[in-house]
Every structure is written in structure tokens, then in C-alpha cells.
Amino acid sequence: MIDSAAHPRPSPYRVEDHLRQILKLLEKHRLVETLVDRDRASPRHELIESLVHRQHLVELQLKLRSLHPADIAYILEALPLEDRLLVWRQMPDDQGGEVLLEVSDAVRDSLIEVLDRPALVKMLSQLDADDLADLAEAITEDVLAEVLQTLNARDRDWLQTTLAYPEDQVGHRMSQDILTVRESQRVEQVLWLLRGREELPPNTDCLFVVDARHLFKGVLPLPALLLNDPQKHIAELMITNPVLFGPTDNADEAARAFERYDLISAPVINDRGKLVGRLTVDEVMDYIREESEEDVLNMAGLRGDEDLFAPIWDSARNRWLWLGVNLCTAFIASRAIGLFENAIAQIVALATLMPIIAGIGGNSGNQTTALVVRGLALGEITPENTWHLVFKELGVGLLNGLVWGVTVGLFAYLLYWNLPLGEVMAAAMVLNLLLAALMGVAIPLTLHHLGRDPAMGSSVLLTFITDGMGFFIFLGLATVFLL
């Protein structure tokens, strides 16, 4: 629950309203600048500019103060670069760090870039160790070292421990906000201890039970404290076999466990059974969102997260890797055509028809690939069922090949009144769709076995094969049967 500005009927829509208000403020601000630009010489205008200017900026600062950091993050992401930086410069230091936590990676980089080092260190030193761990990759080593100095010894240790785990492991994402109790305590003792605190860590749905050596014993759901007799012992109420994670567990699988068992928080236990941290649903939800967005962008051939309003140069570079790969594969596919220039010179219709074979092969293969990428993401594809999947996809490919092959064959026949041409077209379609089915399964599985993200580039590789081989099969069959 969050304390947001009082509204008669607050709703999720209001964040767009805030964006609109800020856009209006920025517009007024720009209008003044344009007016002044027109008449630079007059000192009176300069005075007015600086006054009106300042008034708008104060208004902007007040507006920002009233917003939740996550709302500010959303607004910054939706603003074109110039406006974004104007708003960002008005951000109070004590809010800036929280906002950096909430924005997407690409936008975060654009915000950090314009801060000088002291300002950045000041902002970051407002955050706790868990939050700093989330930001650590975005800042340079020396800034991180400087911020570490501002932490106490315990927080510094914690930060260094979590940063030692790779990004896709649970240890990197766990938090140190843990409330522990002992088995031997009674409910009333725990209640009394809790009352001494001002608040509980966010997402606390249970307390963790440990022994004197901090070995994990179980979890005590908060409702158990509320629903039971205050005289009962924690040992009677705790759950001794909850879902728990190790710090080196894969974050993907942890996220799936949170979804599967509807968890709010879960303990992280090291190999010796010691409680080392806590994983919470908000962190998991962010992770799921990040990963699924990454899949969509990767499948389309973007290298990484891209800011919607990134500078043109940055955007272009983010896309070059896969465009470059695509260019190479397109060259190779085009050489497959080059082999048959003689056939094309004799039957020009081949050039007209060949993109149909290649295009539908690519589309059909991509359908298979999307299904396999999702199956891998959900952990549903195992060595035992892979062959079933291959045979099923080959079956679908054969069926689709026959249906669409006959269709395009008929089309070619009607267009050119050439029956053998139609037959070659149909046969090429069947073969290319079978190939597309096979490759649609094989490419993401191979990438997965090589430890790569199966979404990454599988579409470009697949299209390369369905294009190149599509041209080759069609023109090859045509050379054999039509010339």
C-alpha cells in the first residue's frame, strides 16, 4: 500500500494524467523560451524569461515531490530525451535514487550519463544496500567504491556478497531485510518484540525461524501470530518444509516457483543450512516483466533493452549486430539464387514466384520457434519429450505443406498456364515447410543447449535457412524438371 496524493477516486489511470500535466508545464516553459528567443536583445525580456522560467521550474519541482518514484520513472520513460533531462534536472536528491531504481535499464543509463559524479554519489547514498545492489551494474566501479564508503560495515559486506552472484542467480536478487524468531519463543513474546518496531519490511507475509547458529528451521506465517493463542510456542505453529531457495539457484526457476505456489516471500538458505537472505514477490515480478520484454525485443533482433527515445546514434548501434548478421545471411541466400541465374533467364516467372516459397517457409518456421521458445522458458521441454515435439511439428509442416503447396501450385498454374511449374511450386512448398518445422525446433533448442538465450537471433537464423534453402529447393527443382 502506498500513500499517494489524495484523490476522490484514485485509479491506475491517474499516472497518465500526471504525465499530461507535466507535458503542459513543459509546453508553457518552451513557449516562453521561444518568445524570448525572438527578441533576445531586450533586457526586459530576459528578466521576464528568468522569472517565468523559474516559476515553471518551481511548479515542476512541487509536482515531482507529490509523485511516487515509480510514477516519475514512468513519466521520464515516456518523455522525449530533451524533456526528460529537463525534468530530471529538477529532481530533488532524496528522490533521485528511488527513481533510478524504478526506470528501465536503457533510460537509467541516459539519466546517469548527465549527472556529475558528486551529484550521483549523493543520490545513491540515500539508498540502502539492497537497492544499491540493483543499481550496481549501471554505475562505474569507482562511483560504486565511493558509495560503498558511505555505508556501514554490515551493509558494505552485504552489498559485496550479493554482487558476487551473477545477475541470473537468486543470490543477486535476495534482500537482507529479514525478521527472525526462535522456535522456543511464544506467540506473545514475538508480538511484544514486533511492537517495538516501527514497521515491517515490505512484502513480509512470514517470519523466519532460526536457531542460535542462524540455521534455518522453518517459516512462521504472519496470520499464525494473529489467529493463535498467545501462549503457544512458535515450534508448534511454524511450517518446517516451505519452498526455499539456494543463493546459486537460477532466478528463472525461482520466478516460476513464485508463480506456481503463489509466494509473497521465501527464505534463501546456503549449503550449510544457514539463512542468508529473503526473496520477495516484487523483485520476482520485476524479473518476469524484464525477461519477457527482453524475449520480445530479442526475437525481433534488438541486442538489448532500448530506450524509446534514445539518441538516433545509440538506437542505430543497438540494431546493427542483427542487421549485420541479417545482411550476411541475405547475401548467402542471394548466392543460392545466383547459382540459378541461367534458369531464371529462361523462365522469368521463377523470379516472381520464389519469394512466396521463402516467405511462407519463414512464417511457418517462426510459429514453431515461438512455441519452442515459450516451452523452454516454462521448462516444459525435456530430453524425453523432444522427439515427440519434432514429430508433431514435422506432421504440422507436412499437413500445412500439402494444403498451401496445392494452393500456390494452383495459383502458379492459373497465372502462367504451366502445369509442371505449378507442380514444382507445390513440391518446393512441402519440402520447405518440412525444413522450416525441423529448423524451428532445432535452432532454439541448439541455442539453449549452448547456454544461449533461445529467443536471441533464432528468428534471423531461421529466416536465413528458410530463405536460402527455399530459393535453392525451388530453383533446383525447376532446373531439373522444367529446363
Place this chain on the structure above:
Amino acid sequence: MIDSAAHPRPSPYRVEDHLRQILKLLEKHRLVETLVDRDRASPRHELIESLVHRQHLVELQLKLRSLHPADIAYILEALPLEDRLLVWRQMPDDQGGEVLLEVSDAVRDSLIEVLDRPALVKMLSQLDADDLADLAEAITEDVLAEVLQTLNARDRDWLQTTLAYPEDQVGHRMSQDILTVRESQRVEQVLWLLRGREELPPNTDCLFVVDARHLFKGVLPLPALLLNDPQKHIAELMITNPVLFGPTDNADEAARAFERYDLISAPVINDRGKLVGRLTVDEVMDYIREESEEDVLNMAGLRGDEDLFAPIWDSARNRWLWLGVNLCTAFIASRAIGLFENAIAQIVALATLMPIIAGIGGNSGNQTTALVVRGLALGEITPENTWHLVFKELGVGLLNGLVWGVTVGLFAYLLYWNLPLGEVMAAAMVLNLLLAALMGVAIPLTLHHLGRDPAMGSSVLLTFITDGMGFFIFLGLATVFLL
């Protein structure tokens, strides 16, 4: 927290272990069947078969009993159809309903299909009204009517109310499990009332405060009950301006609000200020996962959710819509080539080079589309910033067009020692990438404005334009400048 089978070190990996154990059981089961098949005649074999058979099935049932419904759902999804139905038939009635709740839509259909009506009704009558609401779309009207008879009047009303809201509205996804308190009550009274209950509804992080007419007043976080003096009044402790939703609010925006403000549960209030339901994080997390998967599948041209092991015929049909659309667009694009058969007959190299222009245009446009689809999903694209986005993407397109245009132009020149051909190639690349950038923004935005899912088919439409126009531009320029 879930009570799972006691393990020395339970971890998220164990669900795959369960799958492996079940696969082993199924393999033994099949082995027996094969042995018996070989020697059908002997009555002794039949006896053995039925004994061993039964033993395996009992083992399977015991195994299933020990598993969480979400784990069974995962296992069913990962099993090929035949094995899946074998396992499903061993499912105890009291677990079956929960499993249906957890499996994906496509797999759910395959499970419901094989149940006769009395078995289905029996399974469903084990579920509460909230769960039935989630399943309602998967079952026929008359089964639903029959299950409604087994509910009490209050649950029946509730089910009919929630089902009246469309699937993408909050009202469809809210639950009726609400704990309410009054402003005038003291903490100790509330604690006393809670102790009378056996458990709290899942995902209860706060109680809702209402007045005598059930008008919503605020929320009371559970920790407030634990941390404060038992003599305090609820009115002093409640939060009066929490994030709340209306039943007709868009589920997408509600999901984003949950992520943004890290909510566990939130009240749903109708227009007159009455508390009507509760939205919880587990429902929201499922929604986010479903939607993002749907985006990935839709962008690849699958009509809906598809079971990894669906029968070939069902799978093929699920893909026909977009393959059919693709076929039509490919025909039209191929006619663009047909217009220039004369040019190709004179310069066969044109046929070899044209797929490069079309392919890179498609790839580049898809990068833009993916970015816009994501921006729309996050609500970051507004009428105010659309032009910024268009200009930025045109800028990227121009830059990429120049870089890759010169590259392919040089390649064409070196391959055919024909400078004008290289120049035409470069010019066509620049024009097609500009077009791809424009369409990459325009297509998803138009689909969005028409109230359609921008991911749905935008890739097929885009490829149509970059292919068709790519061929047209390249061959047109060649006709003008090279013939």
C-alpha cells in the same frame, strides 16, 4: 507458503524431478503393454498384465496425491498427449479441479475434452466461486449451469456478477474473499475476531475498512495490527488513500499499478464507493505472464495459445489464419515483381539481389515494431510524443539505410562490376529502410487505435509492405536507370 513433500533441501528444481519419476513410471507401464502385446494368447500373460498394470497405476495415483496441483499442471503440460491423458485419468476428483485452474488454456481444453459430463461436474463442484470464474470460459454453458446448482445463492450471485465483466477488466479477476473491519473498532477487538477464524484468505496483507452500508473507508495493513497498542482505534491506523480499482478498470493498467507500487492486494470499489471485491498479486502475476506469452506467440503469427503437444490437426488450424494472410500478401508482393519481368529478363542479377533489399527492410521494420509494441504495452506512447518517436525512427532508418545501402551497393558492384547497379541498390535500400521505419511505427499504432492487440499480425503486415515495396522500389529504380 505451501506444504510440499518433506525434502532435506527442497528447491525449485524438484518439479523437474517429479516429471522424471512420472516418465519412468509411464515407461514401465508401456514396457508391460508391449510384452503382453507380443503374446496376447496366453491367459497367464493377461493376468500378469492386469496385475502389473494396476500396480503401476496405484503407484501413479500415490505420486499424484503427494504433488501440489501447480506441479501436476506443469507435468501434464510437459507430457505428450497420450501420456498426459493416461496420467489425467488417474487424477483423484478432489485434485482435478485445482489442476484445471493451474494449466494453460490450450492444455485445459485437451483435459476437459476427455471427461464425461458427470465427472467434470463432480470435479468442478469441489471449487469455490472465485476459481469457477477463472474456468468459466473453458466449459460449456450447460455444464456451467449444472455446476451453478451446486453452489449456494451467495456464491451463485457472485459468479454471475464477475462473469458479466469482460475478461480484460478488473471485475472479471477480483475475488470475494474479503475481510472487513469498522473504523470504530479497536485493535484488540479485531485481533479477537481474527482469532475466531481458522485461516486468512491467501495474499492477505491488509484488511478493508467499511462503514455500515459497506462503503469503502480505507485499508488496514496487517502489520499495523501487530505493531500497535491494542487499545488504538482502527480509524487512527488505517490508510485512507490507498491505490484502488474500479471493476471496469482495464486489467492491463491494474497489473502495471501492482508492479509499480509493489501491491499484494487492493480493494475494488464500484462507482458509488461500495467495496465489491479484492484484487490479489497472484492473479496479477498470472495475468502478466499470460499477456506477455500471448504477445510473443501473436507476433510470430499464432492465433492463440497453443498446446506444445496439441494434435497435428489442431495445431495446423491454429496457424492457418496468419499463414493464409501471409500467402495473400506474398502473392501481392510477387505481383510487384511480375510487373518487372521484362527488366529481370534483361538483367538477371536483379532477381538475385532483390531479396536482400526486402529482407533487411523487414528485419529493420520489425525492430521498430517490437519497440513500439512494448512501448504501447507499458503505456509510454501518448499522442504528445508520437511525432518524436516517428522522427527518431526515421532518423535511425536513414542512418541505417546509408550504412547498409553503401555496403550492399559495394557488394553488388564488386559482384557484377556494374556501378549503376550498385547505386540503384544503395538508393533502394535507403528508401526501403525509411519506409520500414515509418510503417514499423504506423502499423502497431493503427492496430492499437482500432482497439486491436498491436502485437497481433503487425509483423506479417509489416513484412508485406517491406517485401512488396522493397521489390517495387528496387525493380522500379532499375527499370528507370538501368534499361
